[in-house]
Every structure is written in structure tokens, then in C-alpha cells.
Amino acid sequence: MxxxxxxxxxxxxxxxxxxxxxxxxxxxxSRAGDTPRRPxxxxxxxxxxxxxxxxxxxxxxxxxxxxxxxxxxxxxxxxxxxxxxxxxxxxxxxxxxxxxxxxxxxxxxxxxxxxxxxxxxxxxxxxxxxxxxxxxGGVSVGLDHDWATDAVGLATLASVTLCSGAVGALVAMAVDPDSRVAAIRRYHRSAPILVGVGAVGYGIGAWQQLAGVSPFATVFGLPVVGGFSLGALLVASWLWRQFAERTSDAASWRRSTSSVARDVVLLTLSLTSLTAATYLSPPRYLVPQSVQINYLGYEMNVPATLARLAGFGRPNLLWLLLAAAAIGLYLWGVVRVTRRGGRWPLSRLLFWLGGWGLTVYLSVSGLWMYSTAVFSWHMLVHMTVNMMVPVLCVLGAPLSLVYAASRARLPGEFVGVQELLGRLTQNRLVRVLLSPPLVWLNYVGSLFLVYFSPLFPWLMRYHWGHQMMLLHFVVAGYAFFALLVGPDRHPWQLPYIVRFALLLSIMPFHAIFAVGIMESRTILGEQFYRSIDVSWVGDLLHNQNIAGQVTWFTGEIPAFVAVIMLAAQWFRSDSSQAAAADLLADAGGSGDELAAYNDMLAELAGRDRG
The missing domain is CATH 1.20.120 (Four Helix Bundle (Hemerythrin (Met), subunit A))
Structure with missing residues (x-):
């Protein structure tokens, strides 16, 4: 209790x-000049x-x-x-x-x-x-807990965002009554999508926990049914609000305002009911499970073949949905730019689709499924996520697309995406975290810290730990390559020679990391791999040697792509500067020379006056 x-x-x-x-x-x-307002x-x-x-x-x-x-x-x-x-x-x-x-x-x-x-x-x-x-919580237990964990995690994020929007709108209206209409409209835009994600996510979690038992046949199912019933009322509330918004009289807007408060009450009751269910024993707990199901959520007794690795496997729900959302939002942004009469480079679109398309393939193919149980395939997936995917996504210039697809807010309007991104890049903490030394140290050091410490076997024991590891590696890779080859505006604009030096500096450490895996006489994550007991893998130390070779090979291709792109950007920059210098020379001298000459004349004139 x-x-x-x-x-x-x-x-x-x-x-x-x-x-x-x-x-x-x-x-x-929003305020003029993108100045943050004091809370x-x-x-x-x-x-x-x-x-x-x-x-x-x-x-x-x-x-x-x-x-x-x-x-x-x-x-x-x-x-x-x-x-x-x-x-x-x-x-x-x-x-x-x-x-x-x-x-x-x-x-x-x-x-x-x-x-x-x-x-x-x-x-x-x-x-x-x-x-x-x-x-x-309990959703990370038993058969199919990998899907349930991802689904409940996304549903929780959606419900947190929905609650934040509802409470934030009510608070904004209480502090500034004149912002009522704008606050309600801002909340309304995202509510249907968030409600849908939350309902589907919690539904998958309930399906996994019920283990085929009717929700009406167990005590565990009663708060689950109650929570989803309240969620249905939430959907009905949203539909009623849409009807009220179609009229423009003040009474309708007052009803719409009260509906936001009603959403808060329904969300509170629904989440209370679902929280109570986590303290009841679900039917899933009564189903016997093997060690592999306990750690992975599924069995891995079928040996890997080329067809099974390249073909359709067990989907990684989190990364599949992240990739789908990234692709969908990017295409939506391109459409908005096009409708405004602009033009978005096709090369950037192809890079973005290539990066997230590769992620989709990894998340649905047998490579992902076998990477959770075999160290060699694990390193192939992780190094691809750490290097190849970030390089391609960075070249897609997503932040530039956000600026191009969104509009700047007028003073008095609620802040928009442009203002939030601008403030984020100006934040001191963000600038420190994105500084070259920390980005380099995180990108290089996290590999050694995770894999050559007890952290690796501990994270591999949990599906959420494995996903957290992947998220960290892709973010670390994106931050590093955004500093080197990213077309987006970056808080730290480095000279190209420094960028090349940073890129070359990681290669010896990457080689040391790969050789360290190959030459190690200690099995990395030995306790985990021996616990799941995948018999067809064979000698774990030999498999680890293969993993080191895979690590070395998969790191060379993204590095080569980054070198080519960095050289091309450097060449274009020099060509642009040379063309500008030629134009200035044709006009009577370069800007720097003219400024220096004027300074000299001013100094001489001052001496003459003295």
C-alpha cells in the first residue's frame, strides 16, 4: 500500500x-529579437x-x-x-x-x-x-517483453507530453486570460496523435501482461479495463471539443476551456487506474519462462544463416517507430517548404532517407534479432548505429529544414520551433556539451567505458538497457559528425583543418578499440552470454575475435564517407572565398587590404595633427 x-x-x-x-x-x-522571457x-x-x-x-x-x-x-x-x-x-x-x-x-x-x-x-x-x-516495471518481464517495454515507454512519453500540454494550457490561461484561445489551439493540435500513441502503447503492454487471459477473468484486468474506458472518454471529449470549435461564439470557447480541464481529470483517473494495475500480479507472472525469454523476451535456438540475417526477423519496435516518425516528419517539412515556393536540395533528402532507411532495415531484419544474442552481430549493428547512420542523417540537415519549414513567431504569440531551437543553441550548458573536447571525449570514450567495464553485461540483461545503449551511441555519433560535416548551423564553427584533425584523431582509437576486442583473453559480457546459453554460437572467445574484425571493418566505411564529404565542403568553401576575393579585386582591392590602407591613412593623419 x-x-x-x-x-x-x-x-x-x-x-x-x-x-x-x-x-x-x-x-x-515570443519577444522581439528571440530574447527569452523571464518566467x-x-x-x-x-x-x-x-x-x-x-x-x-x-x-x-x-x-x-x-x-x-x-x-x-x-x-x-x-x-x-x-x-x-x-x-x-x-x-x-x-x-x-x-x-x-x-x-x-x-x-x-x-x-x-x-x-x-x-x-x-x-x-x-x-x-x-x-x-x-x-x-x-513489471512490463519488462516474460515473453514478448521487448515489444511491451518499447510500447509502454513510448506510451508513457506520449501521456507525459499530453498531460504537460493540458496542464500547461490551463496554467497559461490562469496566468494570462487573454491567451485562452491560443493556448487551447496549441494543446488541440497534438492531442489526437498523443492519445492514439498512448492507447496503442498501453494496449500492447496490457496484451503482453494478460498472456492470453481475458481482462474480465482476472483481478489484474479490472484496472486495465477501467483505464482504457477512461481513455475512451478522453477520445470522446476530444471529439466534442472539435464540434465546439466549429462555432465561433464565446460560449463555445468557454466549453472548450472546460474540456481541457476535463481532459486533465480523465488523464488523472486513467493513469491512476493503470498505475494500480502495476501492483497487481498479472497472468504473465504465472507462465513459466526460459532464461532466454527472461533476458530477451524470445527464444534464440535457430542458428543464424545468411537468409535469416538478411531477411525479415523480429522487429525492434522502438527503432522502427522512431525511423518512421523521422522520415514522415522530414517529408512533411519538405512539402511545407515546397508549398511556400522554396526548394529543398534532393541530396539532403536522399541522405536523410538513406540514414533512417538503413535504421528501418536493421530494426526489422534478422540482424537485430541475432545481435541481441551473438556478440559479433551485436557489434555490426552497434557500429552501424554509432557511425554510418549518424553520418548520413547529419548530411540531411534536419535543423535547417525545421527553420525553412516553420515561421518566426510575432511578438506576443506563443514561441515556436524556431525560437525554441534558437534559445537551445544559445544555452550555456548546451554549448558546453556540444564543445569539441566533450563531443570528442564522449564519442571515443563511451565505447571503451561501456564495453570494457561491468556496464556492458549489466545493460545487456535488460531490453531497456540495450535500447538506452543504442540511443546513446546514435546521439554521440550525431553530435560528433554534426561538428565535422554537418550543414546545419552549429554553436562551434571550426576551421576545416581542425575538423580534419578531429576526424583523423578518432581513427587510431577506433583501431585500438577493435584490436582490444580481438586480442582480449577475457570474454566481454561473459556472464550474460553464458546465461542465455545460445548453443549454436560455439566458442565465445572465437566469436569475440570475429566481433573485433567486424568492428574495425564497419568503422572504415563511415570514416571514408566523412572524409569525402569534408573534403568536398572544404573545396566548395575555398572556391567561394576565392570567387569573392576576385570580385573584390576587380572592384579595386580586397576588403581586408582596403580596410588596412584606410587604417594606415587615419594613423598618419593623427600623427600630422599631433
Whole structure:
């Protein structure tokens, strides 16, 4: 009961906190010159108080949740000498620690924060912590838990965004009644998509947990049915709101305003019901499972062949949906640019489609399925995600497309995508994180840190850990290659000679990493690979040697592509500068020479006057 109560309070306080952050960031008026507006003092006070409740409930859950999972009294978890060991005994305990840290950071931000961009980064941290709590729960157990974990993670992100939008709109209307219409319209635009993603995601999670049992035949199914019934009412509320918006009288807008509050109530009740279901024993727990199903979510007893590797396999739901969304949004942006009379380079479109198309293939082919159980195929997939996919996606210039497809907001309007991106690139923390030394260190060092430490076998034990590892590698790769060959505007504009030096500097470390895998006499992730016991793999050390060779080979192709693109960009830059210099010379001298000559004349004139 303590765990359930603490969980519900933490989720409510987290939703309110993220909604207040959304009110500060997304529902704030734009100002001339893209100057961030200082958050309202009342909102900052509300934010700090809400985050304090979230922090207290999350700290309580670091004790209560492991106690519930381990089946012991909560009082026994408060021993100072065994607290950290007790908390780290479960992944869900670590997730609540992350939730506590995110809430504490937001508390301090509410007290001392000034810049709007910091509040946006805090929202991202809070949303990530909430998703972390969701994917480490009971949904990560049993057959097909890989699909259920991805689905519930995406559904949680959608519900967090939906709650943030609803609460943020209500808060914005309370602070500034004149913004009622704009706040409601902004909330309405994304509500249907978010509701659909949440319903499908939670539906997949419920299907996996029910294990073929009717929801009406088990106690676990009752809160599930209740949650989805409330979700259906949420859809009905949205449909009624669409009808109200078709009329322009003030009474209709008042009804529309009340419907946003009704959405908040329905979301609260629905999430409460679904949270209660996580503290009931689902039918899936009663189904016996093998070690492979426990770790992977499926069996891997069929040996790999070329046909099975290249053909259709078990889809990676998260990466398939991410790729589909990336491709769809990019095409939508290109259409918007075209409709405005602009033109988007075909080469950039092809690069973007190539990067995410490669991701789609990896996520649905047998390569992904076998990469979770065989180290050699694991390294092929991971190095492709770490190098080849980021290089291609960077050359697609997605941020430039966002600027071209969106419009700048007028003063007084709610901030748009252009303003948010502009503020993000000007943020001090973001500039530090994207600085060349840190980007280089993260790109090179994370490989050694993950694979040559106990972190690798620990992450491989969990589907969410494997996905987190992939997300980190693709982000690290994108940040590195965006610094070198990205057409988008970057906070750090480096000379081409420095870019070439950075690109060449990673090659020896990449070779050392590959040779380290090949020459190691210790099996990386030995405990995990011996636990899943894929008999047809054979000698794990020999397979690891193959993995090192694969690592070396897969790193050469993306590096070669980056060298070619960087050389081409450097040549075009020099050609443009040379052409500009020629034009200035034809006009009577270069700009620099003329400025220097004028400075000399001014200095001589000053001496004469003296």
C-alpha cells in the first residue's frame, strides 16, 4: 500500500511539475529579437513546490518499490549500511533514484532559474526519468517483453507530453486570460496523435501482461479495463471539443476551456487506474519462462544463416517507430517548404532517407534479432548505429529544414520551433556539451567505458538497457559528425583543418578499440552470454575475435564517407572565398587590404595633427 500510494503521488506531482515547465517554455509569449522571457514569479514558486512533492515521493519510492519487489517490509529497507545495495538490487529502484535526482534539479531550478531554455532542458530530464520508471516495471518481464517495454515507454512519453500540454494550457490561461484561445489551439493540435500513441502503447503492454487471459477473468484486468474506458472518454471529449470549435461564439470557447480541464481529470483517473494495475500480479507472472525469454523476451535456438540475417526477423519496435516518425516528419517539412515556393536540395533528402532507411532495415531484419544474442552481430549493428547512420542523417540537415519549414513567431504569440531551437543553441550548458573536447571525449570514450567495464553485461540483461545503449551511441555519433560535416548551423564553427584533425584523431582509437576486442583473453559480457546459453554460437572467445574484425571493418566505411564529404565542403568553401576575393579585386582591392590602407591613412593623419 505504501508503494502504491507513493507511486500515485509521485506520478501526479511529476505530471503537475512537467505541466508547469511546459507553461513556462511552450506557452510563453515570443519577444522581439528571440530574447527569452523571464518566467513568471508565481509559476516558479508553483514549480518549486510541486517538484518538492515529486522529490519527496520519489525518495520514498526508492525504499518502497524495492521492498514491494523483494516482498519485505518497508522498514527493513531503511538500514543505512545496506540502503544503496538494497536500492540497486532492482532496476526499478535505480529508476526512482533517477526520478529523485530529476525532481531535485527542478526544485533548485524553480528557486534560482532564470533562463527559459533551462526549464526546457529540465522538462526533458523529467520526462526521461518518468519513462525510465515505466520501462523498468513489471512490463519488462516474460515473453514478448521487448515489444511491451518499447510500447509502454513510448506510451508513457506520449501521456507525459499530453498531460504537460493540458496542464500547461490551463496554467497559461490562469496566468494570462487573454491567451485562452491560443493556448487551447496549441494543446488541440497534438492531442489526437498523443492519445492514439498512448492507447496503442498501453494496449500492447496490457496484451503482453494478460498472456492470453481475458481482462474480465482476472483481478489484474479490472484496472486495465477501467483505464482504457477512461481513455475512451478522453477520445470522446476530444471529439466534442472539435464540434465546439466549429462555432465561433464565446460560449463555445468557454466549453472548450472546460474540456481541457476535463481532459486533465480523465488523464488523472486513467493513469491512476493503470498505475494500480502495476501492483497487481498479472497472468504473465504465472507462465513459466526460459532464461532466454527472461533476458530477451524470445527464444534464440535457430542458428543464424545468411537468409535469416538478411531477411525479415523480429522487429525492434522502438527503432522502427522512431525511423518512421523521422522520415514522415522530414517529408512533411519538405512539402511545407515546397508549398511556400522554396526548394529543398534532393541530396539532403536522399541522405536523410538513406540514414533512417538503413535504421528501418536493421530494426526489422534478422540482424537485430541475432545481435541481441551473438556478440559479433551485436557489434555490426552497434557500429552501424554509432557511425554510418549518424553520418548520413547529419548530411540531411534536419535543423535547417525545421527553420525553412516553420515561421518566426510575432511578438506576443506563443514561441515556436524556431525560437525554441534558437534559445537551445544559445544555452550555456548546451554549448558546453556540444564543445569539441566533450563531443570528442564522449564519442571515443563511451565505447571503451561501456564495453570494457561491468556496464556492458549489466545493460545487456535488460531490453531497456540495450535500447538506452543504442540511443546513446546514435546521439554521440550525431553530435560528433554534426561538428565535422554537418550543414546545419552549429554553436562551434571550426576551421576545416581542425575538423580534419578531429576526424583523423578518432581513427587510431577506433583501431585500438577493435584490436582490444580481438586480442582480449577475457570474454566481454561473459556472464550474460553464458546465461542465455545460445548453443549454436560455439566458442565465445572465437566469436569475440570475429566481433573485433567486424568492428574495425564497419568503422572504415563511415570514416571514408566523412572524409569525402569534408573534403568536398572544404573545396566548395575555398572556391567561394576565392570567387569573392576576385570580385573584390576587380572592384579595386580586397576588403581586408582596403580596410588596412584606410587604417594606415587615419594613423598618419593623427600623427600630422599631433
Amino acid at each position: 505504501v508503494a502504491l500510494l507513493g507511486d500515485v503521488i509521485a506520478r501526479f506531482a511529476g505530471a503537475a511539475t512537467l505541466g508547469l515547465l511546459a507553461a513556462i517554455v511552450v506557452f510563453s509569449p 513568471d514569479e508565481r509559476l516558479r514558486r508553483w514549480l518549486a513546490r510541486s517538484a518538492q512533492v515529486w522529490f519527496a515521493a520519489s525518495v520514498l519510492m526508492t525504499f518502497a518499490n524495492p521492498s514491494f519487489v523483494e516482498g519485505i517490509a518497508v522498514a527493513g529497507s531503511f538500514r543505512a549500511d545496506a540502503w544503496w545495495l538494497f536500492v540497486t538490487s532492482t532496476a526499478s529502484g535505480l529508476a526512482w533514484v533517477a526520478s529523485s535526482l530529476a525532481a531535485l534539479a527542478i526544485v533548485m531550478l524553480g528557486w534560482w532559474g532564470r533562463g527559459g531554455t533551462s526549464f526546457g532542458l529540465a522538462w526533458l530530464a523529467g520526462a526521461a526519468a518518468t519513462v525510465f520508471v515505466a520501462v523498468t
